[in-house]
Amino acid sequence: MTSSQKTESFFWAKTYVHLAAGLVISSIFLLLVMIFIFAGPALFDQGHRSIFTWQWNPYQGQFGILPMLMGSMILSVSALLLALPLAISLCSLLLTAPRRLSARLIHMVIRFMTAIPTVVYAFAGVLLLTPLVRFSFGGSGLSWLTATFVLVLLILPTMVLVLNSGLKPKLDDLCPQGLAMGLDRLDLLWFFVFPHTKKTFLAAGLLGFGRAVGDTLIPLMLAGNAPQVPMDLGQSLRTLSAHMALVTANEVGGAAYSSLFMAGALLLGISALVSLISRALVTS
Amino acid sequence: TTLKDFQGQKGTVNIAGGTAHIPVMKAAARSIMSAEPDIRITVTGGGSGVGVQQVGEGLVDIGNTGRALKESEIEKYGLQSFPFAIDGVAVAIHPANPVSGLTQEQLIKIFTGEITRWQDLGGPDAPITLYVREDGSGTRETFEERGLNKAVPSTNSNVSNSNGAMKTMIAQDKNAIGYVGIGHLDSSIKALPVDGMQPTQENAQNGSYIITRLLYMNTKGEPQGLVRLFIDYIYSKDGQGFIAAAGYIPKSKD
């Protein structure tokens, strides 16, 4: 093989890499453009003004998706509020007892949890959790509460892993010296690591929120899907994602159909915002 | 039409839509595909709305609806309807619930959220949980049109997206009230007479039970080839057997 031949083969390799990048970028671009083009009519068409209202009742010509937006927000926020402290204390356990069997077991379980498909969570939730919630709180069992619980399980492993990878290097840095002074790992974590890793917490939180807001099957199968703003944890709610799964059942082009795209665009907007903020946080 | 007519045929028929139709469609597909392995028939649900939308857009060959097509839908897509069975929509509650009948007025008040407790209806001291079907469902449209006289149900109701899901939820929830196609009734739920009308297929057929609807297959334009054969097969003797087995009353082709 001569030198020029070698350069030639690398030329192709290099071209391939650039083509691949181009392909990926253009498909992302296409995706964004298409969603927003189809959401456009919903935004600008006078006839579809009612999309940003609080009533969803297609038979009455009411196509408000604000209850779904609310539903998405309160469901993800409540899941997050529950998951974050759990994630922090689980992660602390992993970090402070790194060689204890229990910690290893938990680490393994967390890994395993990342592999559980959301549809399996939802399936088991319907069969296990709904009767329990119905029994203790009354109602249908399909509610804000039920969906929140299962969502917590869904987003927990990601959050723990993000926290772990963010906090571990910092703790490891402090460990030998800190331990040599007679402090234990939790002291180090609490007094020296936590005060300096607000960004890691925020990043983990945002990531969890993003996953919670985007998930479809769990709210669809567990939240009851009533297009209302729930007044208590036992009531049913509908998220944007579940709304999208339910409303594909409409003729193409109608107001309900464009509300579908509006919901898609909103979801995409929320998740874009979340990922941009967390990116800005991580890089700054 | 019999299975013989499918001999030597090959190709695909895609079917989607109303969930009440699924048992019939599956049974027909199964019998055809077992006889002729070269034919593929795919069946899925989604609800009547999906049926209209997908057949209209040409994504499936047959779109099922549990309600008559709207004028606008026929116009927009040029659809053709083939009603093949009669089904009633029955109000259903948990079998342990002692309530044994409702008036239509009560029914409307329940679903619009005016009556919220079972004791107002002579039942136990418990709140009522409402279950409805998703928008676009034929069952829902029939029920609201005939059963509720077009009253708008409360937004507070849980939404299930198939007849099966509805049945499961009611069977599990002591305080539930909802509605399913009569074909889906079994011992796990209790059907309630409305204004004294007993929800049975016979009454639906003879008109003494008024919350009824037809089950339709819809095609875009005149059906051709394999699709035509399939529709004819549903109307055939075999097809009528499947319809009856699913709990509906077969309706002959007019």
Next chain:
Amino acid sequence: MDKVSVYFFGHQVLQEITAAFQRHNISVLIGRSGSGKTTLLRTINRLNEEFAGCVTRGQIFLNTGQEHLAVYPQDDRKNTGIPQPAPLKLTSLRQRVGMLFQTPNIFPVSVYKNIALPLTLVSQAAKTEIQERVYQALQLVGLWAEVRDGLHKPAQRLSGGQQQRLCLARALALRPDILLLDEPTASLDVHASRYIEDLLTTLAEQYTIVMVSHSLTQARRVGHTIMICSQGRITHHLDRDEQLSTAELEVLV
């Protein structure tokens, strides 16, 4: 120190080392890389246990002047009937044994807090007393003049040499009995090393110091005793009066 062996993942790193470090003396460990010097230091404050796959055998006793204490809990299986001193609690052991690492390892807080925070956590001292002890420690290591204006600035802004001294001050503020120093001058230039060496010579009057060094000349300058490690054993043990020239030491190593 009595027949101390350390294993990492079954590989024996220290081979039944028996040695005594004199009180108020500087003992310098020298030896080739990987001979187990750092590991030996870490047996004294049981820091090896924080690493995966480590097993320690043997016993170490501390003589603080008033007390006679065992570092490792008694091994019940080998109970010989001879009364052994009560073992120390892990955290209080580590408070009595200060350790300085090869690379300065400051906490990402202010200069003041670097010393004060561990002090608050491990001692019952009142706030004013803590402040007192922080200032004392800083003066002792000669850092006071340099940081007095920046006491509440992040400690990361200090230079390498200053950080190393800050770590020393932090260890001293806890009033340990023993100081373990692992190559305290390895990352410093000639002038900074000299300063630390002089400091150590002063400190030796109050503390028992065990240090690791790679520099033979340094070992000769500061060590009261020089111990030469090789493959997990202490092969030679030289007191100040029998010390050899650098070249002779080199041969031994």
Next chain:
Amino acid sequence: MDKVSVYFFGHQVLQEITAAFQRHNISVLIGRSGSGKTTLLRTINRLNEEFAGCVTRGQIFLNTGQEHLAVYPQDDRKNTGIPQPAPLKLTSLRQRVGMLFQTPNIFPVSVYKNIALPLTLVSQAAKTEIQERVYQALQLVGLWAEVRDGLHKPAQRLSGGQQQRLCLARALALRPDILLLDEPTASLDVHASRYIEDLLTTLAEQYTIVMVSHSLTQARRVGHTIMICSQGRITHHLDRDEQLSTAELEVLV
């Protein structure tokens, strides 16, 4: 080397250094940390350019005996009309100038491939010739006896000293004209350093060697010329016959 200045992010690290390194000589650079020794070495094979924010001014010429070559492309703006030698292509420059880093920097492949892989990629040599050259290089650095049985085992299993010599062998296999060594013995113990020092003295007969050292005694032992760097300048330039004692050097540094 002619008025070479290097800037990192606008900060001038080398200040118009002008120097000559004699052929077949060992020139040793000493100086305090951060004085720019490593940077100076890297100007010779233009490796500074691989770092972000680096700007280099000035020109370096190589005299290989047969040719007179410019390291940096001619600066058009300052074209003085004086004919300058043609600049070298970047990759072939680097093939002519071998560099050894402070820490051994082996590829995570087998011992054999560590040397053979770069050789295949940069030369047109046939397979047998490559094998030949790998063996030669290993023999030259005295590694042959130690690795002959493990030629195809991962190179990470070698000890630090062996890895350092493997890197040297890898550089030598490419037959460079100049060898740049950045503290080649910093991470090695006394014996391994000695071996490398002897090796360098032998190699000096064929190669032009520029090395950085932190050890003044080492500089005195192997250097034909000693240059003292301080704050981006070469402040002193001592030939072997005018060399000073270690203590005097220490003062200068």
Next chain:
Amino acid sequence: MKRPLIFHVFRSSMGLSAALVLGCVGTLFFFLLLKGLPTWGTELFFGDTAPMDAIMGKAPVWEGIWPAFMGTLCLMTVTMGLVLLPGIGCGIFLAEYATPLWKKRVNTAIDLLAGAPSIVMGLFGFTLILFLRRAFFPEANTCLFLAAGCLSLLVTPVLVVNTREALEAVPSSIKLAATSLGLSKNQIIFCLAVPMAVRGIVSGSILAMGRCAEDTAVIMLTGAVANAGLPSSLWAKFEALPFTIYYTMAHYQSQEELNLAFGAALLLLFLATAMVALAKLLEVGHKLFWQGERPSVLQ
């Protein structure tokens, strides 16, 4: 020992939350195992069709999850076929060729894509097909290929990020050493860096496959149906395990049908777990091989 009360509360909450999570996941797992395992058998997979006939595709399977299983496998294969080359290529581009500006742009785009909910991706596929039908190909329909295409968009970030990280983990000192030997940039990338990163890339691909296997929302809108038999072509509708679970849950009429969902859920769980375990194993092997480290298999 002065520590605020909240510190002590936190200390005791750690064990509690661990117990809670372990309890939940344990219950879920054993519930599925308990209900799912007894259903396993030829009956579950093939219904009343003869297994051999079903496997050979001679006879359609009705009450079994075999077609759904095959559908999921096909979906994974096609998706990986579509996404592997562009995804890995884009990862290499990001790690090695992109200028800082492009790096920032592309990373942002990848982040956006990673955040996009899968239902939105499904909607995209659905709209795309409607658009194609109207504008170019009247015959286009939702199908295996479309679902695979949308899924590949969904998993692209996983692949790109893993490739990028595997390459960035190649120590810069090694690249510098290679540079000093006179190797060109392309030579360093393709002869040194990529081979070093290959296991990281492979484990990223396996994780991506796991995501393909589990996603429901995308395929729901792009061609998965309840009854289709074995996947017949790229352009036909298909069955898939996650959709089967969802669909059965919504439509089951009898305990037998629900058992189908249990069996499918368990199978899917095993499949996804196997993917993660495999990726972890490769990662460990990778570290052992290249860095000589000894990471804990459990972590």
